[in-house]
Amino acid sequence: MKTLSKVTRLSLTALALGSIMTLTSPMAFAAEFVAKIGHLESDQQSRHILLEKVADLVKERSGGDVEFQIFPQGQLGNQREMTEGVQLGTIQGTVAPAAFLGGFNPAVSILDIPFLLPADADKAQELREGPFGRALLETFKSKGVVGVALWPNGLKNFTSNKPLDNLSDLGGQKFRVMDSKILIEQFDALGASAIALPFSELYTSLQTGVVDGQENPLDTIQRMKFYEVQKYLVVSEHGAMEDVVLFNPAWWDSLPENYRDIITTAFEEVVPELRAHKAAAIEQALETIKQSDINVRVASDAEKAELRAKMYDKSRAAYIERAGEDGEALIAAYEKAFSELN
Numbered sequence: 001m002k003t004l005s006k007v008t009r010l011s012l013t014a015l016a017l018g019s020i021m022t023l024t025s026p027m028a029f030a031a032e033f034v035a036k037i038g039h040l041e042s043d044q045q046s047r048h049i050l051l052e053k054v055a056d057l058v059k060e061r062s063g064g065d066v067e068f069q070i071f072p073q074g075q076l077g078n079q080r081e082m083t084e085g086v087q088l089g090t091i092q093g094t095v096a097p098a099a100f101l102g103g104f105n106p107a108v109s110i111l112d113i114p115f116l117l118p119a120d121a122d123k124a125q126e127l128r129e130g131p132f133g134r135a136l137l138e139t140f141k142s143k144g145v146v147g148v149a150l151w152p153n154g155l156k157n158f159t160s161n162k163p164l165d166n167l168s169d170l171g172g173q174k175f176r177v178m179d180s181k182i183l184i185e186q187f188d189a190l191g192a193s194a195i196a197l198p199f200s201e202l203y204t205s206l207q208t209g210v211v212d213g214q215e216n217p218l219d220t221i222q223r224m225k226f227y228e229v230q231k232y233l234v235v236s237e238h239g240a241m242e243d244v245v246l247f248n249p250a251w252w253d254s255l256p257e258n259y260r261d262i263i264t265t266a267f268e269e270v271v272p273e274l275r276a277h278k279a280a281a282i283e284q285a286l287e288t289i290k291q292s293d294i295n296v297r298v299a300s301d302a303e304k305a306e307l308r309a310k311m312y313d314k315s316r317a318a319y320i321e322r323a324g325e326d327g328e329a330l331i332a333a334y335e336k337a338f339s340e341l342n
Contacts, residue, residue, distance in 0.1 A: 031059070031067035033255055035092035035247070038076030038085070046281060047095055047153060047243060048072045050274040057266040062259050068093075080104075083246065087144045092251045095151065098242045099178050106323040107139035110330055112182040113315045114238045115308035119301075123341045124152065125271055128242075132337040135330055140244070146252045149245040149267035154278055156239035159221060159230040160213030161206070164297070167306060176202055176211040183215075185318040186239075189311045206230060217241055219278075222285035227294045235286070235298040238307055 055068035102109040137147030171191030177183040
C-alpha cells in the first residue's frame with residue numbers, strides 16, 4: 001500500500017476537523033421552528049422589506065431557533081387561500097390587508113370606517129398597540145388564527161374625472177369601492193354612490209366611465225397608473241389601509257413563551273422604519289403623479305374634520321349592523337381609546 005505523504009495526511013486531518021466543526025456549529029443545524037409566511041405585495045414594497053427585517057431580528061434573537069421564510073407576491077396563493085392555509089396549518093403565517101379579511105372576520109371591518117385613526121402617526125400607533133388594537137386582534141382567535149400585530153400600510157385618497165374642489169362636488173359622483181357595506185355608506189353620507197368592482201377591473205372602469213372615481217393610497221394610484229385615467233386627485237387621507245399579522249395557532253402555541261415575545265416585539269419594533277419607508281414611497285409617488293396632467297390638491301384639516309363628521313356615523317352604524325355584539329364592544333373600546341388620545 002502506498003504511504004501518504006506527511007503533507008497529505010495533514011491536509012486530510014484539517015479537512016476532517018473542518019467538517020466536524022461545520023457539523024457541530026450552531027449555524028449548521030436547521031431552525032427548530034420554521035414559519036412559511038405569505039403576502040401579496042412585491043419584494044420591493046414596504047411590507048416585504050420590513051418582513052425581511054423582522055425575520056432577521058427573530059432569527060438573531062432566538063439564536064437561530066426560529067426562522068421565517070417569506071413568500072411575496074401571492075406565491076402561496078391569493079389572500080383567501082393564504083388565510084385558510086394559516087387556519088389549516090399548511091402555512092404558518094400571513095400578513096393580510098384588513099380590507100380582505102372582512103368576510104373572514106366581520107369585526108376587523110371596523111378599519112373600513114373613515115378617519116378611524118388619529119391624524120398624528122404616533123397616536124395612531126398608540127391606538128394599534130393599546131387596548132383597542134389588542135381587542136381587535138383578539139377577535140381572530142374564534143376564527144382559528146392568532147392575531148399578533150397591526151401594521152400601517154398607507155392612507156386612502158380620492159380621485160375622480162369630475163371636480164373634487166369641495167365636499168358638495170362629491171354629490172352625484174360614482175366611486176369604485178371594495179365590497180364593503182361600510183364603504184358604500186361612507187359615500188352615501190356624502191351624496192355619492194359606490195359600486196363594488198374587482199380591483200383588476202378598476203383601470204378600465206375609470207377609463208370607460210363605468211365609475212367616476214376611486215379611493216386608494218398614493219403609491220397604489222401611481223403604481224397602477226390610475227392617475228393616467230383621472231383628472232382630479234385630492235389628498236384626503238380619509239381611510240386607513242391596515243395589515244394584520246396572522247399565525248397558525250398550533251405553530252404559535254408550539255413556541256416557547258419567550259420566542260412568542262421576541263416575535264411580537266419585533267413586529268412592533270420595526271413600525272417606525274415601516275412608516276418611514278412607506279412615507280418615502282408615497283412622497284415619490286406624489287411627485288410622479290404631479291408630473292402628469294391630473295389636478296392635485298391637499299385637503300385642509302378643517303375639510304377633513306368636516307368629512308369625518310359627515311361619514312363617521314353612517315359608517316359606524318353599518319359596521320355594527322354587520323359585526324353585531326362583537327362590533328359594539330370593539331366600537332366602545334375604540335371610541336374610549338380615541339377620546340383619550342385626542
